[in-house]
Structure formats: structure tokens, C-alpha cells
Amino acid sequence: MKLGNKLILSMLLYFVIGITSLNYITDIVVMKSYSKLEKDNLYLEGERVRNIFSDTIKRLEDLTKDWAYWDDTYEFLYNKNGDFSDRNLVVSTFKEVNMNYAIIYDDHGQAILDYRYDENDKKIKKVKKSVIDELWKYKNKDGLIYVDGNVLAISSREITDTNKKEKPEGLLVFGYDFDKEIVNNLKDKLKTDIDVDFNESSFNSDIDIKTYNDSSIASFKIPYLNVNKAMEVKINIPNKITNLGKKTTTEFIWLTTAMFLIFTFILFLILRFVIINRLFKLRKGTHEITNSKDLSKRLNIKGNDEVSDLKDDINFMLEKIESINQELTEYATFDMLTGVLNRRAGLKILKKYMFIAKEKGTPLTIAYIDVNNLKIVNDKGSHQLGDRLLTDVVDIISSNIRNTDKICRLGGDEFLIIFPNSDYIKVDKIFNRIQNVLEKINKSSNKPYKIAISKGIVEYDKDMDIDHFIDLADKYMYEEKKNK
Structure with missing residues (x-):
């Protein structure tokens, strides 16, 4: 085979090996790190959404405590404050605190006040007996209840005076319908694509991650207090980090490919044994780095021509990849806020x-x-x-x-x-x-x-x-x- 053909064949072989090696290094070193960062971000987003859901229950709990530990409520329990409901539990109150249910029980579980605010009619109505009977079972509890095919967020506390000196009596329950409208409000607040399954049969406290091509789903479950079921919250999150990694590495590979083509053409024009020998040395060096996976290694070829330029560019590429790898390692090791x-x-x-x-x-x-x-x-x-x-x-x-x-x-x-x-x-x-x-x-x-x-x-x-x-x-x- 003629020397020119040998050079062409050698350059083509080197070109294929170089690009393959670059793809391999990029996939193993860079994309794996991007994927890990993506997964960590998904867990953080899942935790953020779960905390917001928990906060909605916590706000209801705080509201219930304020009303349950109040002299007016305690006196109403003993018929000493007859106009209590007319002064306090009116339509504007329900709208202001985003609440649908207010029930006060005596010590025997009889509802002496049961109000349900109907958001469609803008009127206060009576609470269904099935709901009244079910909520009485959960004293001093906060969470979700599954009743008659509907989900209620409830908080209940025994009633006492403002200074908590009197013996707790009866029970105050506040709640609201945890429906699609609530979910949509949370979706707008979080600016996140959320879907809720109100009738999930199993419960797992962990955040579950499922990854697809362009997006991932982080989901968690909130158990009901009264049935062996749970509400599953699914967060659809675009794979921004992974997609950015793919875009960056693709551009990087195309740029490097163009550089390889340019240098291959230059080396083909030179057509000298000394160039061939040095190219074999260059090829050997890239193989060693690929096989050892040691990105700290650098190519070392003497000269002041296109071959040495290619060597410098490859070393620069390795420095960039090594730098990215070090940054990713730092992200996985240190807390970004405090530096510890x-x-x-x-x-x-x-x-x-x-x-x-x-x-x-x-x-x-x-x-x-x-x-x-x-x-x-x-x-x-x-x-x-x-x-x-x-x-x-x-x-x-x-x-x-x-x-x-x-x-x-x-x-x-x-x-x-x-x-x-x-x-x-x-x-x-x-x-x-x-x-x-x-x-x-x-x-x-x-x-x-x-x-x-x-x-x-x-x-x-x-x-x-x-x-x-x-x-x-x-x-x-x-x-x-x-x-x-």
C-alpha cells in the first residue's frame, strides 16, 4: 500500500478512535455526573413540594389551636356564649381562612355546631352525619381523611380556655376540601406541573423518581388517617440538567470533530514519515488516557507544527473535562451555601x-x-x-x-x-x-x-x-x- 494511502488510512483510523474515545469519556465521566446532579435536583424538588403540602396542613393546625384554646370557644361549649357562631363563624371567616368545615363536639361526641361552607352557593350549610361521625374519631390529629369518596384536610383539638388552665373538654375540628382546586392553587404557587391521585392503595414514605427522555416524575404519598390508602402527588419536571449536558457535550463533540478533520487534512498534506511516527505516538497517548481513565495525564510530543497543536488542543480538552469532573465532585462533596x-x-x-x-x-x-x-x-x-x-x-x-x-x-x-x-x-x-x-x-x-x-x-x-x-x-x- 502506498504511503499516501497508508497516511489516509491511519488518519481515518485515528479520527474514528479519537471521536469514539471522546464520546466514551464524555458519556462515562460527564453525562453520568449530569445524571446524578439531575437526580439530586429531582429529590430536592420532591422535598420542596412535599414541604409545601405539609405546610398547608400545618397552617390549618395553627388555626385550629388558636380557636380551640380560646375563652369564647370554651364558653360556647357550656352555652355561655350563645352568639359565638353568629359573631365568628360567618361566610367571610370561612373565605378568609380558606376553610370549609367547622365542627364543635361536646364530651359525648355530639356535634353542637356543624358548619360546612359551600363555595358554589357561597352559603353555610350543615355537615353530613357520616362526616361528623368520622371526624369525631380523630382527637388531636392533623392530616387527610377519606370520607364518602372525598378527601378532607382536617385538624382537631380538645377545647380549653386561652390560658389552658381549664380541663380540655369537647372537640373543635376545622377542615377544608382537598380537591382539584386546592391542587391547582398549589400548582400555581409552586409553578410546577403537579398531578394528584386521591385513591392510591399503597403507601411508601420515600420520594420515588422515574426518569424518561425529556422529563422525570418525582412522586410521594401522603397517607390518610382513617383508611389504608394514600394520596399520591406526582411532579412532572423537565430534565433541564441532563438536556443541558447533552447539548453541551454534543456541541463540544462537534467542535472537537471539526478540529480533528482540520488537523487530519493538514497531516495528509505533509505526508512524511516523521509525521506518521509522531501521529502514532499521539494515538498511543490517547489510548493510554482512555484505557487508564486518568484525566490528569497529558500528551507530550515535541515540535512546533500542526501535530503539536493537535496535542495542545487534546490536552486543553482533557483539562476542560477534568475541570468539569472536579466541579461535579465538589458539588457532590460540599454544601453550596456554607462551604462545609x-x-x-x-x-x-x-x-x-x-x-x-x-x-x-x-x-x-x-x-x-x-x-x-x-x-x-x-x-x-x-x-x-x-x-x-x-x-x-x-x-x-x-x-x-x-x-x-x-x-x-x-x-x-x-x-x-x-x-x-x-x-x-x-x-x-x-x-x-x-x-x-x-x-x-x-x-x-x-x-x-x-x-x-x-x-x-x-x-x-x-x-x-x-x-x-x-x-x-x-x-x-x-x-x-x-x-x-
Whole structure:
């Protein structure tokens, strides 16, 4: 075979191998990471929607408590406040608090007041007896009830006076129809495509993810209080991250393909043994990187011509892929808000330190931290203010512990601090110092919030597993928080 044909054949072979290798590396390294980020995002979106659904029940619970622990309601129970319903439970009240049901029972389960607000007629009517009988069964409960083929969100509390000094009597139940209109309102609020199945037979507390080509469905179930069924909420979410990854990698592959074609044509024109030899060396290098999957390796070919340019471009491509891989690894390791380890990475490190402590007999202590009043700061201030509170706490703790100690964010306002080679006494002294720092900052600072934490400190015992280790620290933290 002539040298020119050999060169053409060699370049064609190299071209195919190069593009195949690029596709392989892109698919294995980049797209897998994009897919993982997509799945993590789906779980976060599922949690966000589930929290919103929970908040709707929580608001109903708060409303019920306000009315149940009220002198006027308590007096009405004993016929001392005859105009109670005329003054309070009117159409405007039902509309203002988005409520359909108000039932007051005496101690024997007899409904002395049963109002149902009909949104179609804009009138207050009587409640069906089947509903009255069913709701009486669930004292001091909050959740969903499945009655007569309809779903009700209810909250019930025994009635007492405003100061809660009197013995609780009777029962107050507030509720609303959890129907398609409620779902549509939540859909508008969340700006998310939501579908609800009100008659799901099974219950699973986990968020289920199903991925399709262009979109995914994250679903969760909310059990009914009175029947062995659940309401399933499905969130249809476009695969934005994966689609972006496909678009980016496709453009990247097309760009690289064009570069390969250009350099192949240049090398074909040169037609020299020295070029062929150097190309074989270049090809060998790409094979080594592909086979080893080591993106830190770089091609090393001397010269100052098109072959060396191709080498530089491939190295640049590898640097970009390696950089993307490092960024994805960082996203999977660190909490984006505070910069500390995330839950997955933190628990992985804790397992390693537990193994070392068990093998070598060295001390190991953890502290379970809860940032007090974060919800209040979020509600009364803003979530940005709440984020500042979290970062302030992390900065203060970080400046008072060693570089070898590790902080990880478990989620929300909870953190776990790992102290290798430290016993309980040593860690307790550290937190005494941190507490003094917090008190000084709270006195001298003009911040719109006070910084306070609750902690639970536990020293590792070799018979502990990781769940027991963390649960014990969590328990001590909550005990301290309740005593504050």
C-alpha cells in the first residue's frame, strides 16, 4: 500500500478512535455526573413540594389551636356564649381562612355546631352525619381523611380556655376540601406541573423518581388517617440538567470533530514519515488516557507544527473535562451555601474515623448542632437572612476548631462536627469557648438576629454503629434545646 494511502488510512483510523474515545469519556465521566446532579435536583424538588403540602396542613393546625384554646370557644361549649357562631363563624371567616368545615363536639361526641361552607352557593350549610361521625374519631390529629369518596384536610383539638388552665373538654375540628382546586392553587404557587391521585392503595414514605427522555416524575404519598390508602402527588419536571449536558457535550463533540478533520487534512498534506511516527505516538497517548481513565495525564510530543497543536488542543480538552469532573465532585462533596461537607461526604468521613478509633483505640467525639430560631429568622426576616445566620454559625465554629476537625451540614439547620483524637471533656471545653464567643458577638453585634445553638456531644464507643452514634448525639442536642 502506498504511503499516501497508508497516511489516509491511519488518519481515518485515528479520527474514528479519537471521536469514539471522546464520546466514551464524555458519556462515562460527564453525562453520568449530569445524571446524578439531575437526580439530586429531582429529590430536592420532591422535598420542596412535599414541604409545601405539609405546610398547608400545618397552617390549618395553627388555626385550629388558636380557636380551640380560646375563652369564647370554651364558653360556647357550656352555652355561655350563645352568639359565638353568629359573631365568628360567618361566610367571610370561612373565605378568609380558606376553610370549609367547622365542627364543635361536646364530651359525648355530639356535634353542637356543624358548619360546612359551600363555595358554589357561597352559603353555610350543615355537615353530613357520616362526616361528623368520622371526624369525631380523630382527637388531636392533623392530616387527610377519606370520607364518602372525598378527601378532607382536617385538624382537631380538645377545647380549653386561652390560658389552658381549664380541663380540655369537647372537640373543635376545622377542615377544608382537598380537591382539584386546592391542587391547582398549589400548582400555581409552586409553578410546577403537579398531578394528584386521591385513591392510591399503597403507601411508601420515600420520594420515588422515574426518569424518561425529556422529563422525570418525582412522586410521594401522603397517607390518610382513617383508611389504608394514600394520596399520591406526582411532579412532572423537565430534565433541564441532563438536556443541558447533552447539548453541551454534543456541541463540544462537534467542535472537537471539526478540529480533528482540520488537523487530519493538514497531516495528509505533509505526508512524511516523521509525521506518521509522531501521529502514532499521539494515538498511543490517547489510548493510554482512555484505557487508564486518568484525566490528569497529558500528551507530550515535541515540535512546533500542526501535530503539536493537535496535542495542545487534546490536552486543553482533557483539562476542560477534568475541570468539569472536579466541579461535579465538589458539588457532590460540599454544601453550596456554607462551604462545609454535605451529609453524604460527612458521614463517609465519620465512618473512616470510627474505623480508625476502633482499630487504634484513639478517642473520637462528635457534636450534633442545631441552629436555634432559624425558622423564626426565615419567617420574620427572609431566607437570605436565614442563610446569613447559618454561614455566621459555620464561620464561628470553624474559627474555634482545628483544621483536622470536620464540619458537615446534615440538612436545614442541623450540622455534625467530627473531632478525631478528642475526648468528651476536650470537646466540651471547645463549645464552652464557642458559647463565650457567641455571647460576645450577640452583645456587640448589630445583626438583626441573635446567634444561638444547641448541641449534643457524644464520645465514640467501639460497640456503637454509626446510626446509634449520631442518634445519641441528636438526642442529647434536643434535650439541651428543650432545657433552654
